[in-house]
Amino acid sequence: MTDDAxxxxxxxxxxxxxxxxxxALGGALVLAPLPAGPAPAAAHDRRPTLRHxxxxxxxxxxxxxxxxxxxxxxxxxxSPKHPWYAGAVLLAGRGGTVALHRPIGSAVRYAAYxxxxxxxxxxxxxxxxxxxxxxxxxxxxxxxxxxxxxAVQQIERxxxxxxxxxxxxxxxxxxxxxxxxxxxxxxxxTSGFRSWIPLYSAPTYEGKLRLIWNEAPLNAPGSxxxxxxxxxxxxxxxxxxxxxxxxxxxxxxxxxGPLGMRRTRFNPPASWRPRIAATEDARKPWSGLxxxxxxxxxxxxxxxxxxxxxxxAGVFSTAWDLAVLGRTLLNGGSYGRARILRPxxxxxxxxxxxxxxxxxxxxxxxxxxxxxxxxxxxTPRTAGHTGxxxxxxxxxxxxxxFLVVLGNSVHPVRSWRSGSAPRVAAANNMARAxxxxxxxxxxxxxxxxxxxxxxxxxxxxxxxxxxxxxxxxALWWDTEPRSDVLALEASTDGTTWQPVPFTTDRHxxxxxxxxxxxxxxxxxxxxxxxxxxxxxxxxxxxxWRYTTDQLYVGRGAYVDELRVxxxxxxxxxxxxxxxxxxxxxxxxxxxxx
Numbered sequence: 001m002t003d004d005a006x007x008x009x010x011x012x013x014x015x016x017x018x019x020x021x022x023x024a025l026g027g028a029l030v031l032a033p034l035p036a037g038p039a040p041a042a043a044h045d046r047r048p049t050l051r052h053x054x055x056x057x058x059x060x061x062x063x064x065x066x067x068x069x070x071x072x073x074x075x076x077x078x079s080p081k082h083p084w085y086a087g088a089v090l091l092a093g094r095g096g097t098v099a100l101h102r103p104i105g106s107a108v109r110y111a112a113y114x115x116x117x118x119x120x121x122x123x124x125x126x127x128x129x130x131x132x133x134x135x136x137x138x139x140x141x142x143x144x145x146x147x148x149x150x151a152v153q154q155i156e157r158x159x160x161x162x163x164x165x166x167x168x169x170x171x172x173x174x175x176x177x178x179x180x181x182x183x184x185x186x187x188x189x190t191s192g193f194r195s196w197i198p199l200y201s202a203p204t205y206e207g208k209l210r211l212i213w214n215e216a217p218l219n220a221p222g223s224x225x226x227x228x229x230x231x232x233x234x235x236x237x238x239x240x241x242x243x244x245x246x247x248x249x250x251x252x253x254x255x256x257g258p259l260g261m262r263r264t265r266f267n268p269p270a271s272w273r274p275r276i277a278a279t280e281d282a283r284k285p286w287s288g289l290x291x292x293x294x295x296x297x298x299x300x301x302x303x304x305x306x307x308x309x310x311x312x313a314g315v316f317s318t319a320w321d322l323a324v325l326g327r328t329l330l331n332g333g334s335y336g337r338a339r340i341l342r343p344x345x346x347x348x349x350x351x352x353x354x355x356x357x358x359x360x361x362x363x364x365x366x367x368x369x370x371x372x373x374x375x376x377x378x379t380p381r382t383a384g385h386t387g388x389x390x391x392x393x394x395x396x397x398x399x400x401x402f403l404v405v406l407g408n409s410v411h412p413v414r415s416w417r418s419g420s421a422p423r424v425a426a427a428n429n430m431a432r433a434x435x436x437x438x439x440x441x442x443x444x445x446x447x448x449x450x451x452x453x454x455x456x457x458x459x460x461x462x463x464x465x466x467x468x469x470x471x472x473x474a475l476w477w478d479t480e481p482r483s484d485v486l487a488l489e490a491s492t493d494g495t496t497w498q499p500v501p502f503t504t505d506r507h508x509x510x511x512x513x514x515x516x517x518x519x520x521x522x523x524x525x526x527x528x529x530x531x532x533x534x535x536x537x538x539x540x541x542x543x544w545r546y547t548t549d550q551l552y553v554g555r556g557a558y559v560d561e562l563r564v565x566x567x568x569x570x571x572x573x574x575x576x577x578x579x580x581x582x583x584x585x586x587x588x589x590x591x592x593x
Contacts, residue, residue: 047331048096050323058097060401060433061593065092065100068429072405075422076105082118082416085390085407086110087131087277091319092430094401098323103131110412112293113281120412129274136263136276136316137406138299140387143315144232145325148187148365150239150250152345159242162187162364169238172209176216183238185221186231187364188353192217193228200288200305208306212237225360229302229312236311248309258338259324264317267308268296276316277408279389286414299389299410313387319404326395326402329383350383350397371480371552373420375427376449377403378554379478380522388414392423398525399434403427424552431555435593439474439527441575444560445583446591447486447546449553455546455587457559459572460579461539468567469534471542473574474527475504476558481521484548486557488517488532491541500542502532525555534564546587558591 055062068090075084087105091098108129110120122128154160160169162184167174173181178191185191197215199208212234219226236247243250248266256264268276278295280287288301298304300313308314324335329349333341341349352369354362361368366383373386377396384394390409395402405426409417428449438444447455462469477486489497499517506528517532534540542564546557562583564572574580 047334048327049336050093050096050098050320050327052101053097053099055099055433058094058099059435060092060094060099061435062099062433064429064433068092068100068426068433069102069104071425071429072422073104075425079421084417084422085409086411087135088390088405088407088422089131089133089135089137089319090426091323091404092402092426092433093323094399094434096327098320101133101319103133103135105131107131107135107275107277107408108295108411110278110281110293113283113412115413131277132275134263134275134318134320135406136268136272136318137391137408138277138279138313138387138389139315139317139322139391139406140300140313140389141229142317142322142385142387142391142393143303143313144311145365145385145393146251146255146315147232147235147239147247147311148349149341150247150254151183151187151235152341152349152364153254154239154242156342156345160238166234166238169241170234172213173234173237175213178215178217178221181217181221183235184353184364186235186238188225188362189227189231189360190222190225190354190357191228191231191234192219192221192224193226193230193234194218195227196229196302198288199233199302202305205306209237225354225357225362232311233302233306234311239311246309247311251315255325255340256321258340259328259335260338261317261321261324264315264321264325266314266316267298268316270296272296272316277406278411279408280410280414281412293412319406322393322404322406323402326393326404330395330397330400330402350381352380371424371554373423373427375424376431376478376553376555377401377427378552379525386420386423390417392420394427394430396431401430401434403430428553434555436476436525436555436558436591438558438560438592439476440561443590443592444474444476444558445544445585445588447544447557447588449556450587451548451553452550453546453548453587456543456585457588458541458543458584458586459562459564460582460584461541462564462571463538464534464540464564464566464571465536465538466566466568467536469536469540469564469571470566471500471502471530471532471534471562471564473530473562474558474560475519475530476525476527476560477519477523478525478555479520479557480549480552480554483520483551484553485518485520485546487545487547489543489545490535491543492537492539494541497543497545500532500534502530504528504530519557522554527558527560544588559588 086109092100112121181191202208273296279299282291298314303310303313328335332343349364352361371378382396386392390407488500491497505511562574
């Protein structure tokens with residue numbers, strides 16, 4: 001199962017992005033093979049391991065982490081009618097420091113769901129289980145990341161080829177028009193498969209396989225992006241065939257064992273049950289199976305019917321263990337003395353292979369640049385995944401930060417939860433916790449991170465009639481692409497505004513012309529120097545106008561060191577207190593971070 005996605009945008013694959021050891025051969029991506037099994041990290045290559053620490057130690061702003069928790073607690077109440085989740089565990093950090101690790105709400109609250117009244121039947125207070133830091137969650141589709149990592153390991157070792165057809169490993173798979181589907185298409189959800197089929201309707205394992213073999217693609221392979229559980233289920237079958245080992249064994253020996261992820265596995269034992277968050281009162285018609293309150297077993301019907309071990313769902317884990325996995329990937333594949341992937345392989349997982357499908361950016365297994373749950377953490381390099389049960393992992397290599405939100409949002413029933421508002425709120429606060437240092441003085445002008453807003457920063461009327469007038473300033477922007485726009489405008493009457501084209505220049509890069517007088521999207525989370533030629537006028541008013549839509553926002557826009565010169569000298573300089581006092585800000589505010 002999956003959550004619905006909202007479009008974004010990302011630049012395409014480059015040879016440089018694929019890394020020095022990746023060879024581009026006739027469109028095929030090949031990694032030089034490594035020996036089988038996880039490798040130890042070289043002594044000089046060991047990267048941060050996790051420890052709890054203060055926000056300051058992590059380089060994060062404590063107030064925004066506090067707000068992250070406050071906002072998350074709101075969703076324990078009506079959102080808008082029912083709670084979005086019964087509880088959650090929130091974990092956020094940067095570098096090797098976990099600066100926030102907070103449980104909220106309940107891991108187990110309800111005994112059942114009453115469909116006649118659309119209410120949850122609560123357990124007696126003494127039988128409810130509060131959320132704890134080490135609560136174990138059914139990760140749902142976040143499990144796909146583990147299957148994807150296992151596949152990339154096999155690519156490293158030469159046992160699996162990214163551009164090879166699936167049928168070359170599983171001949172039965174080639175039936176019903178699937179003979180051209182490749183491993184890469186499984187990993188990027190471009191195989192043509194429909195979203196899912198009810199494998200649980202077949203009573204035997206062999207019958208479930210026949211359903212897959214006989215399934216015809218809905219779209220021509222490679223022609224369309226369509227997220228499908230069948231992709232990762234098929235990849236599981238490939239991995240088990242080429243390794244001769246079941247997926248749960250591969251998970252243990254290749255990922256969780258080497259990384260010390262002791263609370264991550266398929267099919268948790270009964271002894272774990274008091275520490276596991278409950279999911280749904282699974283009954284028809286909203287569920288495919290009649291199981292009652294699911295607690296300690298996989299929620300997904302197909303994964304359950306496959307014995308709890310499936311490529312698309314079934315992994316259980318904790319927030320800490322997921323953070324270890326995230327830290328490993330941000331480290332380039334190593335954690336402490338263990339290495340599970342080469343840096344070039346991690347780069348592939350974080351590289352967009354879906355440039356033909358803007359808005360559906362996807363690496364190998366990882367989703368990229370998705371504001372709909374990554375919020376303001378979303379960048380072209382930000383990688384993550386969500387799970388139907390209310391789980392998510394977001395990794396931002398640009399700031400070396402990570403966010404884990406594990407909620408039991410289908411407890412007691414899936415219909416109570418819609419959208420990804422808690423994930424977005426948490427990610428926005430996490431992004432805001434990473435400081436943007438002013439380019440010049442102690443503070444810069446910040447447009448904020450509000451939705452559905454139009455914020456203006458207006459300079460006083462200036463005499464540019466002498467000609468040769470130039471605006472120079474420092475500019476920083478990271479907005480939801482196309483939807484949220486920062487514009488530079490000029491007026492001589494205060495009513496009619498015209499765009500002012502400008503050029504931005506970032507150290508080490510070619511200057512960029514902005515002929516429409518606007519910027520939007522990603523700028524590298526770095527300051528740019530701006531130059532704009534201004535029209536000659538006796539009373540020219542300049543303003544920055546930042547507009548956002550009602551859905552999502554980026555990290556926002558900053559302006560610093562505003563200065564206007566003419567042939568006659570300096571007409572305005574923000575560094576002069578008298579000039580700075582004449583700026584009119586609506587929605588903008590001075591910010592030191």
